[in-house]
Amino acid sequence: MVKHYNHTIIKKVVLSLAIISITTHAQAKPLILNCGSTNSAKDADGRSWDPDDIFLAAGTKFVVAKADVQDPSLPSEVPYMTARIFQSEAKYQFPLKDSTSRTMLRLHFYPSSYPNFDISKSYFAVDAGGVTLLSNFSASISAEALSQSYFIKEFFLAPSDTPTLDVTFKPSADKLQAFAFVNGIEVLPIPAIFDSDPALAGTVGAGVDATGATTVPISDSSMETMFRLNVGGQYVSPVNDSNGLMRSWYDDSVYLYGAGIGVAVAANTSIAYKSMPSYMAPLDVYSTYRSMGAYKDVNKNSNLTWIFQVDPSFMYMLRFHWCDSEMTKPNQRVFDVFINNKSAEYDVDVFAMTMATSTPIKKDYVARVAESTSELWVSLRPTDATKSQFVDVLLNGLEIFKLSDVAKKNLAGPNPSISDLMRKYQDGPASFASEKSAVSTMIITGAGGACAVGLAFVACLFVYQRKQRDPKGDGATTWLPISWNSSSTTMKSSVSGRSQGGGAGISSDAACNCRYFSLSEIMSATKNFDESNVIGVGGFGKVYKGVVDGSTMVAVKRSNPSSDQGINEFQTEIEMLSRLRHRHLVSLIGFCEDNGEMILVYDYMGQGTLREHLYKGNKIVLSWKQRLEICIGAARGLHYLHTGARYTIIHRDVKTTNILLDDKWVAKMSDFGLSKTGPDMNKGHVSTVVKGSFGYLDPEYFRRQQLTEKSDVYSFGVVLFEVLCARPVLNPSLPKEQVSLADWALRCARNGTLEDIIDPQLQGKVGQESLKKFMETAEKCLADHGTERPSMGDVLWNLEFALQVHENPDHSRGGSTTTGSVDFEGQIDQNSIMAMHRSILNIEDDDDDDDEEAARKPQNGSDNPDEIF
Numbered sequence: 001m002v003k004h005y006n007h008t009i010i011k012k013v014v015l016s017l018a019i020i021s022i023t024t025h026a027q028a029k030p031l032i033l034n035c036g037s038t039n040s041a042k043d044a045d046g047r048s049w050d051p052d053d054i055f056l057a058a059g060t061k062f063v064v065a066k067a068d069v070q071d072p073s074l075p076s077e078v079p080y081m082t083a084r085i086f087q088s089e090a091k092y093q094f095p096l097k098d099s100t101s102r103t104m105l106r107l108h109f110y111p112s113s114y115p116n117f118d119i120s121k122s123y124f125a126v127d128a129g130g131v132t133l134l135s136n137f138s139a140s141i142s143a144e145a146l147s148q149s150y151f152i153k154e155f156f157l158a159p160s161d162t163p164t165l166d167v168t169f170k171p172s173a174d175k176l177q178a179f180a181f182v183n184g185i186e187v188l189p190i191p192a193i194f195d196s197d198p199a200l201a202g203t204v205g206a207g208v209d210a211t212g213a214t215t216v217p218i219s220d221s222s223m224e225t226m227f228r229l230n231v232g233g234q235y236v237s238p239v240n241d242s243n244g245l246m247r248s249w250y251d252d253s254v255y256l257y258g259a260g261i262g263v264a265v266a267a268n269t270s271i272a273y274k275s276m277p278s279y280m281a282p283l284d285v286y287s288t289y290r291s292m293g294a295y296k297d298v299n300k301n302s303n304l305t306w307i308f309q310v311d312p313s314f315m316y317m318l319r320f321h322w323c324d325s326e327m328t329k330p331n332q333r334v335f336d337v338f339i340n341n342k343s344a345e346y347d348v349d350v351f352a353m354t355m356a357t358s359t360p361i362k363k364d365y366v367a368r369v370a371e372s373t374s375e376l377w378v379s380l381r382p383t384d385a386t387k388s389q390f391v392d393v394l395l396n397g398l399e400i401f402k403l404s405d406v407a408k409k410n411l412a413g414p415n416p417s418i419s420d421l422m423r424k425y426q427d428g429p430a431s432f433a434s435e436k437s438a439v440s441t442m443i444i445t446g447a448g449g450a451c452a453v454g455l456a457f458v459a460c461l462f463v464y465q466r467k468q469r470d471p472k473g474d475g476a477t478t479w480l481p482i483s484w485n486s487s488s489t490t491m492k493s494s495v496s497g498r499s500q501g502g503g504a505g506i507s508s509d510a511a512c513n514c515r516y517f518s519l520s521e522i523m524s525a526t527k528n529f530d531e532s533n534v535i536g537v538g539g540f541g542k543v544y545k546g547v548v549d550g551s552t553m554v555a556v557k558r559s560n561p562s563s564d565q566g567i568n569e570f571q572t573e574i575e576m577l578s579r580l581r582h583r584h585l586v587s588l589i590g591f592c593e594d595n596g597e598m599i600l601v602y603d604y605m606g607q608g609t610l611r612e613h614l615y616k617g618n619k620i621v622l623s624w625k626q627r628l629e630i631c632i633g634a635a636r637g638l639h640y641l642h643t644g645a646r647y648t649i650i651h652r653d654v655k656t657t658n659i660l661l662d663d664k665w666v667a668k669m670s671d672f673g674l675s676k677t678g679p680d681m682n683k684g685h686v687s688t689v690v691k692g693s694f695g696y697l698d699p700e701y702f703r704r705q706q707l708t709e710k711s712d713v714y715s716f717g718v719v720l721f722e723v724l725c726a727r728p729v730l731n732p733s734l735p736k737e738q739v740s741l742a743d744w745a746l747r748c749a750r751n752g753t754l755e756d757i758i759d760p761q762l763q764g765k766v767g768q769e770s771l772k773k774f775m776e777t778a779e780k781c782l783a784d785h786g787t788e789r790p791s792m793g794d795v796l797w798n799l800e801f802a803l804q805v806h807e808n809p810d811h812s813r814g815g816s817t818t819t820g821s822v823d824f825e826g827q828i829d830q831n832s833i834m835a836m837h838r839s840i841l842n843i844e845d846d847d848d849d850d851d852e853e854a855a856r857k858p859q860n861g862s863d864n865p866d867e868i869f
């Protein structure tokens, strides 16, 4: 299943050239069909889609339908707005010219509302060339699990000697009123993408199976694309794929497990395919990669791990794409590949395989996923320093294909189970999740797609407000989820999402991936809304502390019936927010609408807001390491909002009271009450009424009333200074030039006196290099023009660097000369990263010198990272 990002701005590109190149490979014409249409039409990429009716077998009964609503996330009206609906078995017959190569079949589904059909009743099977591709398949459940309005299923069918490819759609017989439907079909002859038999993975040792075979014949298998990742790089849209194959390549970061996510790098050298055919993967894939970073000692005992949700009881082929643009001889970067915790290959040395720098290569492995699991783990681990000069790993791209069960000729898996997905953690099992929380917050979707779902917005009153209002007056462990916009004027939050025709209840619709609470559950959780459980009050209503499922602490936000935050906004919030789940976003657990109530239930954040730990009588002083980790967490949450979700989401109210901390001090962004999604971000900005909080407000946004994600970057820069200086962003009691922290910090930065205003509690406890990087990053965020500010991804990278050099101060020498050259104009200058990477590698090389340095500067506790845990 392949997902499109709607927010990618797709330029109109005429694809005729690309299509000609396919044609020459396989001597057959690609069929690109807009099901249910009567005329040819072009999509947003300029691809032409033809009517499908001439391929329907004679006598096939069908209904042609037009979708009632066009979801803003659709990349184009064609082919999604029309559907062909089958209430009985139906067959397409596509001519096949070449029986020796595989055929790529793509099915496009838009499970929306169609006149006279209830999409939730649609269950069907699809067979192609005698292989069951889908069975008991519900497109609406799949879309919900992917958190997408539409999706694509992509198959590579085994070569066949029949002159036609028969594709049948069969409504499930055991369901009343079941029907099948399809919006678009592509039948593309493809070049020899799957040429050789892959190595068998999963047997500890050499990858030998019980019969002694080391490879698995796959020529008879049909395949389904599950994941296709441009590792360490960005989304590659179909029009930018090689040879017009129109594949999408996604960012891998949402699948990374644990804290060790390595570094994403773009190669500085030019890369050429040499002996590899260019259709294997586009150069974009080979020119970006993820590795572990420059710290030998850190890398030595760690690994990079990705986790994927897959269907149990199938074989999977994993295709690793590699291209080492740095190493110049063998034995420099050597690593082991593990699939499902078992070795797939030891001592992979990309340079040694190609004997050339910057030369792409791919390698396939097959692994079986047992019936008892639905996860596929991929780990790369450096081999020991005796074999590998730079203890490091490398990955440029990864594709995962499900192989058909050859005996049963089946590729179909079960529908995703939403409740199972709810139990998965995006950042890996439970490492940071609260044990108490029965409903977890993270999701990795299965088959193919995006990281789904989630939610969250919760604003917090400032500490002093809380202290005034907290009836119990107990400090440290409460937080106040109160919508900040309550007192503000018109808020034209018009997230269109899927809300259909306003007013209608949400409970009936599949839009919310969160739990429905009955009013009686809420009443018992909050002891009948007992005043002693109130932890906050705002324009929206009151917020109560509560306990559900015996021990799960929650925050219950109950709207005040007289609140001007109406039912539509309530629904919008649930619909949008329940779709965003990320370790660094506060989670909406569920909601309740009984008796006209509007109640939202959130994860309880044990450590309150970031702000209350910075000043205003903070009880504990956060160490520099903790501050960095909190900033990194918040930056990750924002980065996800900007790039990881279905829409580009602009938070609009980034501030230290909206960065909440759970009881393990993991930072979570909250209060998306003001968030704007950008279904129509094509212009690069959303024009809007100015909102936000003074002191954090992007001056450019204020001037031009145009919102871009760079407005969040500005506000985040203010947060960084707040964390560094531990003072309020606006303090009217100070001399005029110091009132605004943003202005004052910029002025100090220009005068070179920034170090004089940092939190006295940090003095002497922060390494120069770390501090310098942090200040430089914060300053860049405050650039006057959005275009000059770094992206959240760049900010994240720089903060991670600051953390690394703080933790390994003895490695920072030498880094200082090159890090200064990181260029924030638009994107980070990848050349500088490379330079830094190399220069640190070189220093690592210089072991004696290193040890000397370490001896002179013992781990003298420049800060005690564990002081508050």
Ligand SMILES: *[C@@H]1O[C@H](CO)[C@@H](O)[C@H](O)[C@H]1NC(C)=O
Pocket: 008, 009, 010, 011, 236, 237, 239, 240
């Ligand atoms: C394709 O790649 C080019 C150059 O990298 C980029 O400018 C363009 O935006 C990409 N097109 C799409 C549709 O992503």
Ligand SMILES: *[C@@H]1O[C@H](CO)[C@@H](O)[C@H](O)[C@H]1NC(C)=O
Pocket: 301, 302, 303, 305, 338, 341, 379, 381
């Ligand atoms: C990867 O690292 C984690 C923790 O550092 C460890 O538990 C796991 O066994 C490692 N996996 C492999 C395949 O080495």
Ligand SMILES: *[C@@H]1O[C@H](CO)[C@@H](O)[C@H](O)[C@H]1NC(C)=O
Pocket: 340, 341, 373, 375, 376, 377
């Ligand atoms: C791999 O090992 C980890 C523990 O190190 C375990 O939690 C996980 O379930 C294993 N994965 C698979 C697919 O067996």
Ligand SMILES: *[C@@H]1O[C@H](CO)[C@@H](O)[C@H](O)[C@H]1NC(C)=O
Pocket: 136, 138, 141, 414, 415, 416
């Ligand atoms: C069909 O799918 C639905 C939804 O996932 C599931 O509840 C049902 O048990 C499935 N039916 C069969 C016969 O597998």
Ligand SMILES: *[C@@H]1O[C@H](CO)[C@@H](O)[C@H](O)[C@H]1NC(C)=O
Pocket: 268, 269, 831, 832, 834, 835
């Ligand atoms: C990147 O490549 C350019 C041109 O090939 C070169 O001038 C520059 O020095 C390189 N940068 C690094 C950091 O290697």
